[in-house]
Amino acid sequence: MADPLRVALIGAGYWGPHLARNFRASPEWDLVAVCDRDEERARRVVGGRSTVEVVTDAAEVLGRADLDAVAVATPAATHAGIVLAALDAGKHVLVEKPIAANGADARRMVARAAEVGRVLMVDHTFCYTPVVRAIRDLVADGSLGDLHFVDSVRINLGLVQPDVDVFWDLAPHDLSILDFVVPGGLVPTGVAAQGGDPLGVGRSCVGYLTLPLAGGALAHLHVNWLSPTKIRQMVVGGSRRTLVWDDLAPQQRLTVYDRGVDPGEGLPDRTTARVSYRLGDAWSPALPEREALAAVVDELAAAVRGRRAPLTDGHAGLRVLDVLESASLSLSDGGRLVPVARGELVGAGPKGRRR
Numbered sequence: 001m002a003d004p005l006r007v008a009l010i011g012a013g014y015w016g017p018h019l020a021r022n023f024r025a026s027p028e029w030d031l032v033a034v035c036d037r038d039e040e041r042a043r044r045v046v047g048g049r050s051t052v053e054v055v056t057d058a059a060e061v062l063g064r065a066d067l068d069a070v071a072v073a074t075p076a077a078t079h080a081g082i083v084l085a086a087l088d089a090g091k092h093v094l095v096e097k098p099i100a101a102n103g104a105d106a107r108r109m110v111a112r113a114a115e116v117g118r119v120l121m122v123d124h125t126f127c128y129t130p131v132v133r134a135i136r137d138l139v140a141d142g143s144l145g146d147l148h149f150v151d152s153v154r155i156n157l158g159l160v161q162p163d164v165d166v167f168w169d170l171a172p173h174d175l176s177i178l179d180f181v182v183p184g185g186l187v188p189t190g191v192a193a194q195g196g197d198p199l200g201v202g203r204s205c206v207g208y209l210t211l212p213l214a215g216g217a218l219a220h221l222h223v224n225w226l227s228p229t230k231i232r233q234m235v236v237g238g239s240r241r242t243l244v245w246d247d248l249a250p251q252q253r254l255t256v257y258d259r260g261v262d263p264g265e266g267l268p269d270r271t272t273a274r275v276s277y278r279l280g281d282a283w284s285p286a287l288p289e290r291e292a293l294a295a296v297v298d299e300l301a302a303a304v305r306g307r308r309a310p311l312t313d314g315h316a317g318l319r320v321l322d323v324l325e326s327a328s329l330s331l332s333d334g335g336r337l338v339p340v341a342r343g344e345l346v347g348a349g350p351k352g353r354r355r
Contacts, residue, residue, distance in 0.1 A: 011096070
């Protein structure tokens with residue numbers, strides 16, 4: 001086996017400890033440092049008997065010549081500065097979602113990674129769960145047929161965030177999943193967002209996103225901080241089959257239904273069409289059990305060693321961010337359908353989805 005790659009973690013807040021644990025558990029990686037402005041917080045992540053260094057200055061970490069990569073788990077507003085500095089220092093980068101606070105910063109990051117020949121990977125964690133990998137395979141191999149609709153619900157009684165609305169807090173999960181499973185990535189023809197602020201906190205606590213997709217399919221996302229019940233469900237409907245993913249049903253997370261509506265010929269007056277209803281079997285594929293973050297750190301290592309783009313590269317992060325920014329524009333404009341703005345990357349070559 002090749003020697004382990006050396007990585008440092010920048011950011012020891014909510015997500016940092018999970019990343020640190022998985023880097024330490026992976027034979028592909030040697031976690032050598034944890035950096036956080038709060039030294040005590042970093043020491044709690046490292047543990048009392050660890051040889052992992054504790055650092056409070058990110059510049060000190062990025063100046064190390066013995067590092068292959070850094071993982072960035074800091075607030076989104078800080079991502080661009082840290083990631084650009086890391087890329088300029090010759091490090092490969094794993095960055096927490098969203099990739100940046102705005103599209104301009106994200107494009108600079110993606111372009112710089114291409115210019116310096118380093119991996120830029122976005123931690124779209126759900127894309128590395130066995131169930132989402134299975135959904136992607138079912139879509140890709142034609143088991144569902146042509147995509148007709150996606151309906152996603154992510155609601156719970158959650159923390160009202162002080163700096164972002166419910167779209168920026170919860171929707172990145174489902175948008176990243178859509179980007180992963182839809183052939184060609186998440187490139188909707190437009191975005192319409194409706195939000196509600198019944199608490200009067202100055203930001204949407206309840207939200208609905210509508211995304212017309214290529215080929216006539218339609219995606220709809222519901223996100224909510226105020227629901228007394230927790231629901232994590234996605235329905236993906238195709239011309240042949242429909243699947244239902246219920247993330248809160250561990251014994252049967254994914255079910256594929258051979259049931260649906262088949263179109264027939266139009267009636268003589270052409271105002272309606274005959275349809276037939278297909279009532280076939282339902283089945284649940286066996287899914288392996290593995291922590292998604294373990295697969296994330298393994299994918300980062302494979303991309304670094306193979307000199308290839310990771311499954312969730314900077315372009316994937318940028319596609320999700322473009323939708324979020326367009327959703328904000330729609331929300332401020334009364335919920336109308338707005339186009340998704342996609343600027344060019346200067347000096348980075350053509351955009352694309354490499355897998």
